[in-house]
Amino acid sequence: MNYGTSVIAAISTPAGKGGIGIVRMSGDGALAVAGRVFRAKNGKDPSTMKGYTAAFGTVHKTSGELIDQCILLCFRAPKSYTGEDVAEIQCHGGEAVIQEVLRAVLDSGAEPADRGEFTRRAFLNGRISLTEAEAVMAIVNAASAQGERAAASQAEGSLARRTVEFRDRILAVQTQIAAEIDFPEEDVDEADRGELTREVRKLSEDVSGLIRGYDAGQKMLRGIPAAIVGSPNVGKSTILNLVSGYEKAIVSPEAGTTRDIIEEQVSLGGITLMLADTAGIREQASGDVERIGIDRARERLLRSSLILAVFDVSRPLEEDDLALIEELRGKPVLAVINKNDLPAVADTGKIKEAFPSFVEISAVDPGSLEKLEAAVAEMAGVASFDADQPLLANERQRSCAVRANDALREAADSLEKGYTLDVCYALLDEALSVLYELSGENASEEVIDAVFRDFCVGK
Secondary structure, X not given: OOOOOOOEEEEOOOOOOOOOEEXXXXXXXXXXXXXXXXXXXXXXXXXXXXXXXXXXXXXXXXXXOEEEEEEEEEEOOOOOOOOOOEEEEEEOOOHHHHHHHHHHHHHOOOEEOOEOHXXXXXXXXXXXXXXXXHHHHHHHHOOOHHHHHHHHHHHOOHHHHHHHHHHHHHHHHHHHHHXXXXXXXXXXXXXXXXXXXXXXXXXXXXXXXXXXXXXXXXXXXXXXEEEEEOOOOOOHHHHHHHHHXXXXXXXXXXXXXXXXXXXXXEEEOOEXXXXXXXXOOOOOOOOHHHHHHHHHHHHHHHOOOEEEEEEEOOOOOOHHHHHHHXXXXXXXXXXXXXXXXXXXXXXXXXXXXXXXXXXXXXXXXXXXXXXXXXXXXXXXXXXXXXXXXXXXXXXHHHHHHHHHHHHHHHHHHHHHOOOOHHHHHHHHHHHHHHHHHHHOOOOOHHHHHHHHHOOOEOO
């Protein structure tokens, strides 16, 4: 692809009806292409427009047939998203309209954009780092408000700045080592191995902190598959209604009301849960339909990263409750001891012994939602999540951080074991190279292709 010379175009708004639809163009000649389909009410030629300006007019097919009223936005290189000339036609958001506008633009000399090609050009033209490019996709896919805020922080360069900080600190250590290696006979202060070791260890600890935050960050960015389980009539559906904020599930005193899995995406404790209300699990089902529901509930447990196991404190633990406790041992369970507005009868000690993470609530009390949110956040390990801190957004970034940290640990070990300084220097070089790969400055074409392959067309 000859970036900067070809003009690419794509629809940048989601498919379907909407108030507005956007066709975006980028590349040398983008405004000339726009001028072939756009007619400004004031007669202005798009190719003469200044950056960060707009014009109202109409958009037409190459035959001259009117398509729609629209606004043309102009962005001039290098002060644009891609670093190239960019034009955006904003028209009404009907599918037929936006497709007609794109077809007119392509008929006028533009080429269809590949997945993520606008952001890829921004990266290749030096407008953003590779981690900032990946943050764009993280923003689009963020499953929670906290996740979106964290991704936006990465798009503003928080991880890129931390990466540069790590590299500068490595280079500072290498400078001290190089002076002794290169000028052994000169009057150069001998490097303090103890001080060098402490600095490399501290570097390793800081990179490790970034890695430790990966799992919590992924939960914020992507959400968590979760399930509500329990024996019949313990209040599972009432809890789903509590966290979803409306009557999603039928609530009835009749056992076995929920026969199939009811799914809802909810925000709880700052995390988005893909939450499934499952059939009550009991050994003696009332029929084939309930048995199928119970089997599906057990299958869902295997795919859940968080299980809300519900128990009714107002009744003794029954055989089904005890069987469920044994079945869930060792799994990621938050025990929800429900109906604490009623006299306590159940032996909660058995529940708490099996599941160290527990919360006592009444699902019919809206005030219990706050307690449940806090317990979920603590259980998921995100209670202290700081969306403004640098975040590893995907497995590629995590892999780079792990490899850099491995090299840093080996470098510190080499100093402690008394190896020659050039061994440490080479290991620091290895860590440095991986950090450059993380930022994209020496990433291979295959890595870059893989990053942008997951983008949508138009971004």
